[in-house]
Amino acid sequence: MAPQAQDRAGGSSEVAAGGDKPWHCYDTVFLNAKAGMSGVDKEKVQKVVYEMSKGSRYFENEQRKEAILQQRIEKFREQAAKISTTKLAETKAAVDRRILELEASRNLDKTWMHVDMDAFYAAVETVEDVSLSCKPMAVGGMSMICTANYEARKFGVRAAMPGFIACKLCPDLVLIKPNFEKYTHYSELTRQVFRLYDKNFIARSLDEAYLDITEFCRTESIAPAEVAERLRKDVFEKTKLTCSAGVAANRLLAKVCSDINKPNGQFVLESDREKIMEFVSKLPIRKVSGIGKVTERLLKDVLSINMCSDLIENRYLISALFSTISTDFFLSVGLGIGASEAPHEEQRKSISNERTFSPTSDANILGKILGDLAESLSEDMIKENLQGRTLTLKLKTSTFEVRSRAVSVQHFISSKKEIESLAIKLLKAELPISLRLLGVRVSQFKEDDPSQKSIASFLKDISDAAVKDDDLEHDYDEQTPYLSDTDRDTSCKHTADQWTQDDRCSLCGERISSEYPTLRQEHEDFHFALKIQQQDSVNQLEVSKRSIGKRPAGSKNGPPG
DNA sequence: GGGGGAAGGACCA
DNA sequence: TTCCTGGTCCTTCCCCC
Numbered sequence: 129m130a131p132q133a134q135d136r137a138g139g140s141s142e143v144a145a146g147g148d149k150p151w152h153c154y155d156t157v158f159l160n161a162k163a164g165m166s167g168v169d170k171e172k173v174q175k176v177v178y179e180m181s182k183g184s185r186y187f188e189n190e191q192r193k194e195a196i197l198q199q200r201i202e203k204f205r206e207q208a209a210k211i212s213t214t215k216l217a218e219t220k221a222a223v224d225r226r227i228l229e230l231e232a233s234r235n236l237d238k239t240w241m242h243v244d245m246d247a248f249y250a251a252v253e254t255v256e257d258v259s260l261s262c263k264p265m266a267v268g269g270m271s272m273i274c275t276a277n278y279e280a281r282k283f284g285v286r287a288a289m290p291g292f293i294a295c296k297l298c299p300d301l302v303l304i305k306p307n308f309e310k311y312t313h314y315s316e317l318t319r320q321v322f323r324l325y326d327k328n329f330i331a332r333s334l335d336e337a338y339l340d341i342t343e344f345c346r347t348e349s350i351a352p353a354e355v356a357e358r359l360r361k362d363v364f365e366k367t368k369l370t371c372s373a374g375v376a377a378n379r380l381l382a383k384v385c386s387d388i389n390k391p392n393g394q395f396v397l398e399s400d401r402e403k404i405m406e407f408v409s410k411l412p413i414r415k416v417s418g419i420g421k422v423t424e425r426l427l428k429d430v431l432s433i434n435m436c437s438d439l440i441e442n443r444y445l446i447s448a449l450f451s452t453i454s455t456d457f458f459l460s461v462g463l464g465i466g467a468s469e470a471p472h473e474e475q476r477k478s479i480s481n482e483r484t485f486s487p488t489s490d491a492n493i494l495g496k497i498l499g500d501l502a503e504s505l506s507e508d509m510i511k512e513n514l515q516g517r518t519l520t521l522k523l524k525t526s527t528f529e530v531r532s533r534a535v536s537v538q539h540f541i542s543s544k545k546e547i548e549s550l551a552i553k554l555l556k557a558e559l560p561i562s563l564r565l566l567g568v569r570v571s572q573f574k575e576d577d578p579s580q581k582s583i584a585s586f587l588k589d590i591s592d593a594a595v596k597d598d599d600l601e602h603d604y605d606e607q608t609p610y611l612s613d614t615d616r617d618t619s620c621k622h623t624a625d626q627w628t629q630d631d632r633c634s635l636c637g638e639r640i641s642s643e644y645p646t647l648r649q650e651h652e653d654f655h656f657a658l659k660i661q662q663q664d665s666v667n668q669l670e671v672s673k674r675s676i677g678k679r680p681a682g683s684k685n686g687p688p689g
Numbered sequence: 690g691g692g693g694g695a696a697g698g699a700c701c702a
Numbered sequence: 703t704t705c706c707t708g709g710t711c712c713t714t715c716c717c718c719c
Contacts, residue, residue: 186705193698248702272706274702287702290705333702420700453712480708518694528705534695567707 154178154190164247164281164391173284173297180293189528197422204430204449211448223447223459227440230459235377235468236399239352241325241339242374242382243359245318246391248335250277252314253304255368265302266294271484274306278391311335314367321362325355328470338379340470356394377404380466383417404464409437416461436461475573479514480522481505482567487526489562498555501568502548515540515574519547521554522567533558540574 154177181187245251249267254260254277264280266273270291280286283298295301315334322329326339341355348355356373363371370392374385377399388395397407413436414424427433430449431442439446439462447455460466481501488494509515519541520534533554541547551568 181705184705190705268706270704272704274706288706292704336702418700422699451713474710477710478708482707484706486703520695530697532696536694565706569708 149175150178150182154181154187164278165284165286167282168284170284176284176297177289177293180296185527192529197425201426201429204426207449208430208445211445215448216444219444219447223443223455226456227443227459227463230456230463230465234401234463234465236401237342238340238377238468239342239345239399240376240379240382240468241341241352241356241359242379242386243318243322243337243339243363243371244373244386244390245335245363245369245371247275247277248314248369249275249306249311250280250304251369252311253307255314256310260302260304263302264298264300265304266291267304267306269303269305270295273303314369317367318363318369318371321359321366324362325359330471338382341375353394353396356396360392360394378464378466378468380417380461381407381464384411384415387415405437408462408464409435411436413439413461418457419461436464438462476512476514477573478516478520478569478571479505479508479512480520480567480569481508482522482565484524484565487562487564489560491559494555494563494566495552497566498551498568499544499548501566502551503544505568505570506542506544506547509542509570514570515542516570516572517541517574518570518572519550519554520569520571521551522565522569523555523558523561523563524565526562526564528564531558536572541570 152174154174181190250265253265253267260277262279264277264283264285266276266280266285268274268291273285273287273289273291273294275287276285276289276294280294280298280301283301285294285298285301291303295303311334318335319329319331319337322331322337322339325341325344328340330338332338339359341352345352345355350358352375356375360371360373363369372386372390372392373394374382374388374397375394376382376385376397381397381404385395385397397404413419413427413433416436419427427439431438431445433439433442439458443455443459443462446458450458481504483497483501485497517538517540518534518536520532523531523533525531535550535554537550541550547568547570555566
């Protein structure tokens with residue numbers, strides 16, 4: 129897994145330098161060449177992108193980020209200059225030991241293939257409308273392009289580029305609206321082929337997958353190169369789409385290899401340590417998945433690292449400057465070591481929904497958008513049977529600054545009302561504000577699904593939890609900011625029909641917020657269960673009720689007990 | 690000082 | 703006139719114990 133975050137940024141110090149070619153200062157991700165863009169007039173593209181962008185709020189924000197990056201680079205340089213020879217000597221032993229450990233973990237017995245469909249969305253559109261085949265075409269809209277065909281790439285048009293800039297670069301560009309149902313259908317056709325080679329293949333997106341072809345090569349007694357050719361032929365016959373493949377001893381290298389002879393090509397890297405080290409010595413760091421624009425700048429500008437082998441040459445400085453996780457990643461890349469075992473089944477960690485709109489500071493409009501987002505997120509969560517206890521509100525200001533605000537509750541939420549109510553609370557704390565994007569995300573999922581349980585097991589669970597932890601008073605985390613005491617839900621020991629209009633229990637006077645219907649529902653479910661379990665003693669049930677909304681026994685996701 | 694939540698950011702397709 | 707969306711992981715900061 130790639131390390132990310134702040135300590136992996138970098139920079140060339142031309143930010144607002146100006147000069148007679150000011151566009152050289154403006155570095156965006158879509159100036160990075162992709163397959164099919166080798167003959168592009170980079171100078172012209174850079175100039176057009178700069179001219180179209182300068183002065184905009186987006187551009188100003190990019191400059192702000194660039195300035196921050198520069199500061200980080202300077203800080204790193206200062207730190208690097210301060211590292212004494214004594215400190216480096218101390219680092220040396222640990223780093224060399226780590227390299228030996230990584231070498232010991234190198235596995236050359238596996239054969240991985242990375243398959244990448246060529247300009248997938250654009251290719252699907254062309255299969256369905258052959259007249260597009262010789263025209264420059266991109267899938268996307270005026271604000272953003274998802275992918276461009278190879279004709280369009282000749283003009284410098286590529287994914288992640290705004291459509292209006294693409295149209296300036298290529299006035300004859302045909303823009304097609306994305307149709308994800310269509311792409312999903314074709315993706316499934318490719319996956320039917322992948323399954324024949326590795327039934328446990330790892331799908332990374334609609335157009336990419338990793339296949340462990342070790343067994344296939346062995347049982348069929350054929351070389352990996354032949355397997356790749358056969359698979360690509362099968363995919364084409366099934367879909368009329370071309371793909372590229374990379375074969376290597378691990379997924380990190382296989383991914384790099386699939387890009388080498390793109391489009392409609394393949395590259396096999398022999399599973400031999402010497403060959404791998406030679407390959408890595410000529411591999412620019414930016415080609416590695418996990419090293420993006422910022423990390424590349426940091427490594428280049430601070431340590432003059434350009435090729436992956438430079439990571440090993442600079443290993444002591446890297447170790448002294450970066451975190452253990454980052455250092456481990458860089459050393460692995462430098463040695464050409466990557467994951468070669470099948471990964472554990474990955475579980476979703478969060479689910480979200482966001483929307484960009486014309487900048488507005490109208491609280492009513494923002495509230496309406498939040499309501500729509502909450503509704504669609506709730507639908508997605510219900511479809512996937514998910515409930516979570518942390519809600520994060522994402523905001524992008526009209527000046528493109530991104531912020532997030534989060535709140536955790538002690539019960540699990542999934543309904544529109546709960547999501548909306550928490551999101552509105554977080555938004556209110558930010559007003560007045562002018563925004564161009566709002567997003568809602570729910571995380572910290574329930575580990576097991578209570579809807580699958582019988583009422584009896586539900587009762588048993590809450591009863592078990594109660595005897596482990598019986599001092600719950602409030603439904604919110606004690607430390608949660610943004611919420612006053614009056615916002616806190618309070619558990620109650622009485623029956624559902626004793627709630628008054630203002631959600632206060634008529635017997636004990638404690639308050640339950642009407643804004644958290646799940647808790648309320650749980651309460652009512654509990655009393656419903658109470659009626660059908662009349663043989664249980666009142667005492668036992670009161671204990672059970674007090675634990676509703678708390679961490680299930682043994683759960684890692686709950687708040688501290 | 691360690692654990693955990695919140696915030697921000699890098700990166701990927 | 704128009705610079706996305708949805709997801710993961712990492713780091714830093716801060717609070718609490």
